[in-house]
Structure formats: C-alpha cells, structure tokens
Amino acid sequence: MVFLVILIASFLLQFFLPWWVIVIISFATCGLIGKTGKVSLWHPFFAIIVLWAAMALFKSLPNDNILAARVANLFGLHFWWWTLLLSSLLGGFVAAISGYCGYHFRKAVLLKKPAA
Amino acid sequence: MRNKLKAFICVILPILLAYSLNTKFGDLPPLLKFLNPFTGFWQNAEKLNIRKTDKLVLKGTQQKVDVMFDDRMIPHIFAQNDHDVYFAQGYITAMHRLWQMDFQTRYAAGRLSEVVGKKAIELDRYQRRMGMVYGAEKSLEGMMADPKSSAMLNAYTEGINAYIHSLSKAQYPLEYKLLDFSPEDWTPLKCALLLKQMSAVLAMGSTEFYMTNILKKFGPEITSDLFPDYPFREDPIIPAGTKWDFKPLPVPQPPALFTNMTTANIRTKELEDGIGSNNWAVSGAKTISGYPILANDPHLNLTLPSIWYQIQLHAPGLNAYGVSLPGAPGITIGFNEKIAWGVTNVAADVLDYYQIEFKDNSHHQYKYNNKWKNTSSRLETIKIRGSRNEIDTVIYTHHGPVVYFQKPKKLAMADNVPTGNALRWIAHERSNELMTFYYLNRGKNYADYRKALTYYTAPAQNFVFASADNDIAITANGKFPLKWKDQGKFILDGTDPKNDWQGWIPAAQNPTVKNPERNFVSSANQSSTDQTYPYYINWEFSSYERGKRINDRLKVMTKATTDSIRIMQSDSYSIFAQNLLPALLAKVDPALLNATQKEALNMMGKWDKFYAAKAIGASIFELWSKRLFYDIWDDEFTIASIPMRYPSRDRTVELILKDPDSKWFDNVHTPAKENLNYLVNESFKYTCDSLERKFGPIGSTWAWANVKKTNVPHLANIPGFGSKTLMTGGGKSTIDALSESNGPSWRMVVELGKTPKGHGVYPGGQSGNPGSPFYDNMINTWADGKLYDLYLMSSPDDKKDKIISHLTISK
Numbered sequence: 001m002v003f004l005v006i007l008i009a010s011f012l013l014q015f016f017l018p019w020w021v022i023v024i025i026s027f028a029t030c031g032l033i034g035k036t037g038k039v040s041l042w043h044p045f046f047a048i049i050v051l052w053a054a055m056a057l058f059k060s061l062p063n064d065n066i067l068a069a070r071v072a073n074l075f076g077l078h079f080w081w082w083t084l085l086l087s088s089l090l091g092g093f094v095a096a097i098s099g100y101c102g103y104h105f106r107k108a109v110l111l112k113k114p115a116a
Numbered sequence: 117m118r119n120k121l122k123a124f125i126c127v128i129l130p131i132l133l134a135y136s137l138n139t140k141f142g143d144l145p146p147l148l149k150f151l152n153p154f155t156g157f158w159q160n161a162e163k164l165n166i167r168k169t170d171k172l173v174l175k176g177t178q179q180k181v182d183v184m185f186d187d188r189m190i191p192h193i194f195a196q197n198d199h200d201v202y203f204a205q206g207y208i209t210a211m212h213r214l215w216q217m218d219f220q221t222r223y224a225a226g227r228l229s230e231v232v233g234k235k236a237i238e239l240d241r242y243q244r245r246m247g248m249v250y251g252a253e254k255s256l257e258g259m260m261a262d263p264k265s266s267a268m269l270n271a272y273t274e275g276i277n278a279y280i281h282s283l284s285k286a287q288y289p290l291e292y293k294l295l296d297f298s299p300e301d302w303t304p305l306k307c308a309l310l311l312k313q314m315s316a317v318l319a320m321g322s323t324e325f326y327m328t329n330i331l332k333k334f335g336p337e338i339t340s341d342l343f344p345d346y347p348f349r350e351d352p353i354i355p356a357g358t359k360w361d362f363k364p365l366p367v368p369q370p371p372a373l374f375t376n377m378t379t380a381n382i383r384t385k386e387l388e389d390g391i392g393s394n395n396w397a398v399s400g401a402k403t404i405s406g407y408p409i410l411a412n413d414p415h416l417n418l419t420l421p422s423i424w425y426q427i428q429l430h431a432p433g434l435n436a437y438g439v440s441l442p443g444a445p446g447i448t449i450g451f452n453e454k455i456a457w458g459v460t461n462v463a464a465d466v467l468d469y470y471q472i473e474f475k476d477n478s479h480h481q482y483k484y485n486n487k488w489k490n491t492s493s494r495l496e497t498i499k500i501r502g503s504r505n506e507i508d509t510v511i512y513t514h515h516g517p518v519v520y521f522q523k524p525k526k527l528a529m530a531d532n533v534p535t536g537n538a539l540r541w542i543a544h545e546r547s548n549e550l551m552t553f554y555y556l557n558r559g560k561n562y563a564d565y566r567k568a569l570t571y572y573t574a575p576a577q578n579f580v581f582a583s584a585d586n587d588i589a590i591t592a593n594g595k596f597p598l599k600w601k602d603q604g605k606f607i608l609d610g611t612d613p614k615n616d617w618q619g620w621i622p623a624a625q626n627p628t629v630k631n632p633e634r635n636f637v638s639s640a641n642q643s644s645t646d647q648t649y650p651y652y653i654n655w656e657f658s659s660y661e662r663g664k665r666i667n668d669r670l671k672v673m674t675k676a677t678t679d680s681i682r683i684m685q686s687d688s689y690s691i692f693a694q695n696l697l698p699a700l701l702a703k704v705d706p707a708l709l710n711a712t713q714k715e716a717l718n719m720m721g722k723w724d725k726f727y728a729a730k731a732i733g734a735s736i737f738e739l740w741s742k743r744l745f746y747d748i749w750d751d752e753f754t755i756a757s758i759p760m761r762y763p764s765r766d767r768t769v770e771l772i773l774k775d776p777d778s779k780w781f782d783n784v785h786t787p788a789k790e791n792l793n794y795l796v797n798e799s800f801k802y803t804c805d806s807l808e809r810k811f812g813p814i815g816s817t818w819a820w821a822n823v824k825k826t827n828v829p830h831l832a833n834i835p836g837f838g839s840k841t842l843m844t845g846g847g848k849s850t851i852d853a854l855s856e857s858n859g860p861s862w863r864m865v866v867e868l869g870k871t872p873k874g875h876g877v878y879p880g881g882q883s884g885n886p887g888s889p890f891y892d893n894m895i896n897t898w899a900d901g902k903l904y905d906l907y908l909m910s911s912p913d914d915k916k917d918k919i920i921s922h923l924t925i926s927k
Contacts (some may be wrong), residue, residue: 019152027130055153055250063161067290071157073836084790087151087158094137094148098130105126108119 002043005029006095007051019091022048026095031102044099049092058085125146140296150293155286157293160887170923176203176274178285181925182912183208188904189882189920190892192428199271201431202445204925206275209425210302211443213884214279215289215362216421216831218299221306221443224313225249225784226498230333231297233501238524243465244496247517248316251544258548259308265550270306272445276302291832292885298354307550311442315543317416317459319575321741323656325534326761330605333758341748342763342780345602345655348770349695351664353592353639354627356646362625362785364650370600371614392641392658394685394851395461396666397582397590399635403676406808407771407869409583411681412449412458413860415853419831420838420892422880423861424448428909429557435909437555437874439862442884446553449864451874453908454560454584456866459577460639462592464573465654469534470515470610479511479518483611484840489514513538515610523704540617542595547573559756562587562630569593570623578639584868590637591628592644592653598622601652621651634755636670638663640851659765661691661849681865684851686901688727692849693737696769697725700740712814713804719814727847729821732814736803738823738847745797765849820845828879828895829857832885837886839879842899863903874906 009025026044034040060068060080069081077083137148166185179196181204186192191208194587195201210217222228226243228236243249247537260266280299292298331339359599395412403409416423424439429447437451449458475481481488482921494517496508511518515538519750523664524530533539548571555568565581567822572579576594581587606789608615627644629637640662644653669684704717716736723733748771749762771778772792781792804814811817830837846852846859864876883890897904907917 014152014154018138019148019154019156020138023130023134047588052153056158059153059158059161062163062165063887064164064889065161066889067157067161070836072888074834083151085432087153087156090148091152094130094133097133101126101130108123108126 001073002029002034002039003047005033006044006047007099010048010051010095011055022091022095023098026098027102027105029090029102030099031106034099034103034106037103038097040085040103041096044097045092047092049088051082052088052091056087060084129504145294146296149296155293157290157887160290160293161285162883162885162888164889166921168921170714170921172923172925173927174203174207174278175924175927176271176278177925177927183923183925184909184912184917184919185921185923186907187896187920188426188570188917189888190426190428191882192907192909192912192919195429195431196327198431198434199267201429201434202268202271203275203278203868205429205440206277206302207279207443207925208271208275208572209442210276210279211438212882213421213425214276214299215291215304216884217306217310217337217443219274219291219831220313220782221309224252224309224316225306226496227798229294229500231243231501234503237498237500237506238527238530240498241496241524242527242530243509244498244508245517245519246316246539246700247321247510247541248312248542249496250494250517251315251510251541252305252312253545254546255311255548256305256308258306258546259550260750262548262551264554265548265731266304268445268550269307269556272307273302273304282846289884291834293836295832306924307444310441311549312543314441315575317575319464319466321463322467322469322532323761324604325532327605328534329760330753331606333755333760335375342767343656344767345604346682347643347657347660348765349766349767350643350646351667352643352646353590353637353647353663354629355632355634356628358632358645359648360625360648360650362622365440365598365619365622366649368598368600368603368618369614370603371609371612378619381538392463392662392853394638394640394662394666394853395458395460395578395580395590396638396670397456397580397588398670398673398676398681399582399588399631400587401635402670402674403867405677405867405869406586407584407863407867408586408588409676409678409681410451410456410458410588411685411863412460412580412581413685413863413866414449414459414461415859416861418828418859418861418879420828420880420886421831421884422878425876426757426876426878426882426906428907430909435559435908435910437906438864439876444550447549447557449862450557451868451872451908452557452559453872454554455565455900456582456868456872456874457556457559457565458580458864460468460580461641462576462578462594462644463641463654464542464576464592464594464596464655465604465652466576466594466597468515468540468604468608469537470513470540470615471534472513472515472518472536472538472606472610474536479521482513485613487613491518497747513610515540515616528909534607537607542574542576542597545573545595547571561585562589565589566591569626570801578641578644580637580639582866582868584870584872586868588632588637589628589630590639591626592639593623593626593628596626596651596653599652602655603652605655607894623653627653634671636667636673638666638670640666650756650901654702656764659692659849661695662851662853664691665689665851678865678867678873682863682875682876682901682903685860685863686846687851688845688847690725690727690734690737690847690850692741692765692769693723693725696741696772697723698794699773700800701746703793705793705797706801708797709801712808713801716804716807717800727820727845728849729820729843729854730816731815731845732818732820734820734847735780735818735823736806738820739807740800742805742852743802747795747799748780751782751785777904805861815840820847824854825856826859826899828892839892839895842895844899860898863898864906865903872908874907874908875903876906877903 031042549573641658846854
C-alpha cells in the first residue's frame with residue numbers, strides 16, 4: 001500500500017513540483033499509514049527506485065543512452081547504466097530516510113501512554 | 117522531552133538531506149536536482165526518432181513560416197518577410213544553442229562570476245577593464261541607428277525570447293542544470309557583445325608592451341634588425357606589383373621616438389604564430405565548369421557546441437545559405453544563388469597603448485597637449501555568486517580605458533597589458549557590422565560586394581568574393597586608422613596629440629584586387645600588400661608559409677573541381693620545413709648520436725614534409741624547431757623583470773640561413789661560446805630524448821597525430837562532453853592548420869554557376885545539446901577531410917535536400 005501510494009503520488013506530483021516533493025510524500029505517507037519502521041524504510045526506497053529508474057529509462061532508451069553515457073563519463077563512471085543506478089539509488093535513499101523519519105515522527109508525537 | 121527531540125530530528129533530517137542534494141557545492145552540481153529523471157539531465161536525452169511534422173503558434177510572427185530540417189538538422193527557413201526570417205532564425209538558433217549563446221555573451225560582458233562564483237573574478241574584471249561592455253554599447257548605438265539593422269536585431273531578439281519563455285525548468289539546456297543557473301532574457305546588447313568577443317579573439321593581439329621593453333633593452337638598431345617592418349619572405353594577399361588606382365591621403369608625421377617607459381614584473385609569453393585562416397577563389401579560367409570556385413576555412417579555437425551554426429534563410433529578396441554565429445542575425449560566411457563570400461583575419465594594428473601622465477594619484481586629470489585634461493570614470497558592478505557585489509571603477513581618458521593600475525597575478529591574458537596605460541582599440545568605435553552581412557546575404561554581383569564592405573569596422577577581415585558573373589576579388593577590409601608608419605609598434609606617449617589616431621583610411625582605398633591576371637585570389641593572414649601600399653596597416657602579420665603553399669598550388673592548378681579544392685583544404689605540406697629542414701639536417705653530426713637519435717635522423721632525411729597523421733618526421737621537426745628557437749632566443753629574451761617576445765619565425769629562419777655566425781646563437785648564460793651547429797645538435801638530441809621519454813622507443817607511437825592529440829573540448833571544458841582524441845594530420849604552418857584544439861572551424865567550398873553547389877563541414881553538430889544525436893555527428897567527416905553537400909533549397913517543397921522534419925510556425 002505504502003509502496004503504491006508513494007509511487008503514484010510521486011509520479012503525478014513531480015510533473016508540477018521539484019524532485020524534493022518525494023521527501024514530503026514519503027514522510028507524509030509513512031507518517032500516516034506506515035505500519036512498521038521496516039515498511040516505512042523499504043517501501044519508499046523501492047517505490048522511488050522503481051519510479052525513477054522507469055522514468056529515466058523512458059527518456060534514455062529512445063536516446064540510445066547517448067546522454068547517460070556522457071554523464072557517466074562526467075562522473076568518472078564507465079557505463080551508462082551506472083548513472084541510472086546512481087540516480088535511482090540516491091533518490092530511493094532519500095525517500096527511505098524520509099519515510100522512516102515520517103514513521104518515527106508519528107511515533108514520537110502520537111505516543112500514547114500504555115493502557116494501564 | 118526525549119520525544120520532542122526525536123520528532124525534531126525526524127523533521128530536520130529529511131529537510132537537510134533534501135537541501136544538501138538540491139544545492140551546488142563548489143564545482144559539484146546540485147546532485148539530485150541534476151540527476152532526478154523528472155527535471156534533471158535525463159529530460160535532455162533527445163529521441164533519435166525525429167517527429168516528421170510539428171506546429172507552433174508564435175505571436176511574434178507576422179505571417180506563416182516554414183522551417184525544413186534536413187538530415188543533419190540544418191534548418192532551411194522560408195519566411196514571407198524580413199521580420200519573420202530573423203525572428204525564426206533567433207527562435208531556431210536558441211532552440212539548438214541557447215546555453216552557448218548565453219554563456220558566450222556572459223563571458224564577453226565579464227559576468228561569469230554571476231554563474232561560477234569568485235574564481236572568475238579576475239577574468240570578469242579584465243573583460244570590463246578592456247572596455248568590452250563599453251564597446252558593445254557603442255556598437256549597439258550604431259546598429260540601432262540604422263532602421264534595417266535595428267529591425268533585424270529586434271526581430272532576432274524577439275525570436276530568442278519567444279523560445280526562452282516557452283521553456284519549463286525541465287527543458288532548460290543541460291549545462292544550466294549542471295552549473296545551476298537559469299536563462300535570462302536576450303537583449304540586442306548581447307548580440308553586440310558577441311560581435312565584440314569576435315573582435316577580442318581576432319583583434320586584441322598586441323605586442324607593443326614587449327616591443328617597447330625590447331627597444332629599451334637592446335636599442336633601436338638591434339630592434340629594427342630583429343623585428344623588421346617587412347618579412348624576409350613574403351607572398352602578399354594583394355599580388356605584388358598590383359597598382360593602386362587612388363590618390364592617397366597625406367600620412368601624418370611621426371613625433372620624436374618615445375622610450376621613456378615603465379615596466380612591470382611579469383612573465384614572458386611566447387607568441388603563438390600560425391593561428392589564422394585560409395580563403396581563396398579561382399576564376400572560371402581555371403575550373404572545369406568555367407565558373408569560379410570559392411573556398412574558406414576560418415581557424416578558431418574548436419569547441420562543442422560548435423562555434424558556427426548552419427542555416428538557410430529564405431525571404432523575398434533573400435536566399436542565402438551558410439554559417440551564422442549563434443547570437444548574431446544573418447549569415448557570416450556563405451553563398452546565395454549569385455555570389456559566395458568568406459573571411460580570414462587581417463592582423464591590423466588597431467589596438468594601441470598610450471602611457472598616461474596623471475597629475476596625482478586621484479587620477480582625475482592627465483597631461484595632454486601641455487594641459488591637464490579631465491578623466492571620466494565608469495563603474496562596473498560585478499555580481500558574484502555566493503558573495504557581495506563588487507564595484508570596479510575604470511578610469512577613461514579620451515584614448516580609452518586605463519586597463520590596469522595594478523596587474524592581476526594569475527591571468528595570463530593580461531600579460532601583454534602595460535600598467536598605467538590607456539587602451540585605444542577599434543572595437544570601442546561605434547560600428548554596424550550587421551549591415552555588411554545584410555547586404556552580402558542579398559548581394560548579386562561585385563558592386564553589391566563592394567558596397568557591403570563599406571559598412572564594416574572590426575575585426576578587420578580579408579573578404580574573398582566570387583560571383584556567377586565570373587568575377588573574383590579579395591579585400592583586406594575594416595576601418596583602419598590613418599597612422600604614421602609603425603605608429604603603435606611601441607607604446608605611445610599619451611601626452612602628445614601627434615600620437616592620436618588622425619583619421620581613417622578611406623574604405624575605397626583598403627587593399628583590394630579584382631580579377632587579377634593570375635586568375636585566383638587568396639589569403640592566409642599574411643601581409644596584406646607589398647611595400648608600395650601608401651598606408652601603414654601593421655608592421656607584422658602571420659608568417660607567409662600557408663599563403664605561399666596556397667599560391668604555389670593554385671598557380672599550377674587547371675581544370676579545378678570541388679574535389680581538387682577540397683583536397684587542398686586538408687593539405688598538410690610544410691613550407692616552413694621545406695625552408696628550414698635542409699639547413700638543419702646538414703648540421704647534424706651523426707657521430708654524436710645514440711641509436712634512437714640516428715634512427716630519427718634517418719627518418720628526417722626521408723620525410724616528405726607533410727604533417728600527415730602517421731608522419732613521425734612531423735613530430736620530430738615540430739619539437740625540434742621549437743626547441744631550437746627556444747635555444748636561440750630564450751637566453752636574451754626571457755628576463756623575469758622585463759616581459760619581451762621572441763623575434764618572428766621568418767626572421768629566425770633568415771638568421772639561420774643567411775647569418776650562421778650570428779652572435780645570437782651564443783647562450784649568454786654559459787662561459788662557453790655556442791654556435792648554430794651546437795644548438796642544432798643539442799635541440800635535435802633533446803627532441804629525440806623527450807619523445808622517447810613520453811612515447812617510448814621510436815616507432816608508430818611517435819606518429820604526429822599521437823603527439824598532437826587533436827580534440828574538440830566542450831566550451832566550458834566539462835569532462836565527457838568533448839570529443840575523443842582525433843587521429844588527424846595538419847599543423848600550424850600548413851594549410852590544414854590544425855593543432856591540438858585550434859584549427860578549421862568551418863570548411864566550405866562553393867562552385868558558382870547557374871545553380872551554385874555548396875560543400876561544407878564543421879567539427880561538431882547543429883545541436884548544442886550533448887544529449888542529441890546531432891551534437892557531434894559531423895566530427896568524423898571533418899576529421900577525414902570530407903565535406904557534405906549543402907543545399908540551397910528554392911522552396912519548402914524542393915526535393916534536392918533530404919528533409920526529415922517540417923516545422924510550421926503560424927501567428
């Protein structure tokens with residue numbers, strides 16, 4: 001669920017808003033419906049990896065990866081798909097941290113006293 | 117409490133992460149802003165499949181415009197009126213080259229610090245203090261004063277802005293994302309700045325500071341012996357013996373020699389010789405078709421995106437094809453149905469320094485004609501990214517700006533600027549070069565060509581011309597100050613009115629020749645004329661070797677075709693080697709050589725003097741002659757406290773051939789008495805040893821292409837965005853004047869006739885986007901010395917060219 005919500009929301013909102021909207025989406029989604037810390041870490045992580053990799057490939061494949069290869073070269077990487085890995089892993093990492101923080105934010109703020 | 121802290125950390129951590137990945141640190145781009153696939157670089161990956169038809173609505177146009185893109189993405193613009201044709205040129209050029217246009221004009225205006233921060237501050241100051249913006253403003257006045265050029269400029273600017281305003285952040289050219297800044301609105305001033313930058317590249321050379329130091333150190337006799345006013349060997353552009361059919365103006369009288377100069381502590385810089393361009397035209401008498409053929413290859417620093425942008429402009433009264441400078445309307449080098457034209461640089465002496473005597477350190481007044489005259493000052497505000505604005509005050513005299521009172525330590529380009537001197541430079545004049553190209557683009561015959569040239573000021577160019585009427589011509593053209601002989605060879609005394617520029621050489625009296633008996637005209641930056649020309653243009657031009665080779669080949673050429681001319685453009689035979697090598701080889705003593713050196717000597721004897729890609733002889737000769745010249749001159753002409761330059765290549769060759777016992781061959785730093793023989797042997801061994809150290813045992817790794825390492829770097833030197841190393845021949849003193857990354861920036865051959873046939877190529881591609889298949893697609897053809905056919909289409913439906921995309925722009 002968390003995975004899908006983040007994937008779809010990030011896909012739609014990034015057409016209008018800067019990339020860092022994934023931070024807010026991950027934080028909010030996990031803050032609201034993240035069931036465990038584990039889910040709040042891995043679901044945003046994979047959601048953004050999948051979304052970003054797919055979007056990058058959608059742009060890059062019809063280009064025969066010419067640009068991805070040049071940018072790889074710029075970063076001192078040897079193959080074009082290393083740029084793909086770098087982009088999506090970094091995006092996934094940020095989303096994961098944000099989701100995890102969102103979950104723990106809720107825990108911290110809405111911590112109820114254990115029932116007596 | 118603990119929970120509050122935890123909640124706080126949970127909020128702050130994602131924010132910090134997002135911030136740090138959205139911010140540029142030093143040279144590192146804002147990582148995720150750049151890498152994310154929705155707005156980052158991935159968006160610049162262009163599809164290899166091009167859409168066949170496209171429609172655009174642009175309010176700025178007046179009527180329908182058709183733009184046909186051919187299979188090299190070259191736009192052929194068909195408009196119904198002048199406004200629309202330049203509007204569309206602006207729009208389409210920006211579509212392919214926006215970042216380049218922006219970056220080059222920011223560079224020209226001294227505004228790089230705005231983008232890259234403090235590290236560009238000295239460069240920005242230099243540009244401002246040389247009066248680049250001041251000059252561009254004056255030029256703009258000239259362009260705006262003429263209704264034709266102002267309409268052209270405004271339409272072009274509107275077109276560029278229509279494109280800029282259509283962009284979302286995701287569509288910004290890649291380099292904006294990498295360097296993290298945004299496009300700003302284009303202005304006509306930016307066009308003027310771009311043209312000033314061409315002047316800076318081609319007409320900012322100046323050696324008077326070095327020459328004055330030499331004069332002070334060695335005295336007038338040695339100075340005029342080593343730095344003569346006319347070369348030992350020459351083959352001038354206007355054939356020697358051409359009669360001047362005009363009555364010259366009286367030349368002003370020189371004042372007494374001025375040597376009371378101050379010098380500053382800076383390094384000596386070796387002069388780059390052999391940077392320039394070639395053009396020529398052969399008359400129908402020498403061609404198979406019976407019509408003239410014209411060729412041009414301007415040599416500039418090669419970059420990606422390419423310096424030039426190919427385009428065809430079609431409107432009522434106009435149908436021209438050629439290359440334009442991204443950022444300036446019209447076509448600079450090209451052809452139409454009736455004529456073809458091309459340019460090479462005239463190294464005219466149009467930049468002078470005047471030593472200023474200020475009344476006091478406030479610099480409010482300076483001495484002129486025995487009176488105190490007031491200076492004015494211009495405040496230059498330099499915005500610096502990540503820092504406060506800097507306001508730089510530049511003092512102006514009636515000569516021009518005082519470039520430096522104190523020189524920057526780490527800016528090589530400022531080395532030849534004397535401190536406390538005012539700069540008088542042609543590029544500060546009011547001018548309107550656009551009109552020259554406006555009329556050339558529409559020209560039909562020789563008379564139109566001559567008329568177009570009268571509008572031109574700077575940078576002075578040798579305009580070569582050929583027409584379907586079977587006329588050929590060449591003119592060393594620009595606005596040349598009327599000077600006494602050698603005025604500006606040395607620094608001038610700014611207090612004496614006799615040193616001022618005293619007027620101008622009338623445009624009609626600029627050196628020119630039409631249909632000479634030899635049936636060809638040519639130029640390669642050498643002396644404009646023989647010594648009978650009544651005016652002073654400069655005391656020194658580029659060495660004559662390229663010009664000589666061109667003329668030697670054209671003299672014997674009959675039944676010329678495009679192919680024979682094309683092959684000539686990549687001719688790499690060295691006249692310099694022809695003149696010098698036999699004398700050097702005779703002096704090498706084989707008994708003193710080791711095995712490698714002996715093998716090298718053997719190869720030199722067999723070398724055919726072509727700078728071919730695989731030639732080992734070229735590698736050895738290039739380094740050998742360079743080392744030899746260093747050995748001859750460095751001991752006398754490199755003194756830390758007195759910046760000087762070496763005597764010319766021409767004078768050095770003369771000395772070696774004619775005066776082998778000259779005292780200059782002795783190294784003054786050693787007690788022993790060296791002679792030419794010793795230097796020739798030393799430099800030969802030195803060359804072989806250094807090649808061996810760098811490239812291993814003598815063999816194919818010593819090949820010229822491998823030593824030269826030609827490549828085309830990105831304009832901002834971004835790694836990965838330049839070309840690979842190209843295995844090409846050619847060298848600075850050959851027709852194919854291709855060094856490491858300076859050389860033929862455009863090669864064009866046009867056969868005139870009932871319908872003209874154009875051929876051309878430049879090292880790059882139409883698109884400035886590294887993510888486009890058209891970014892560097894022409895490089896290999898260029899490196900192979902081949903040309904593409906250029907199609908002057910007569911209508912949008914013309915089937916001559918292979919059209920891959922049709923863009924319709926409507927109001």
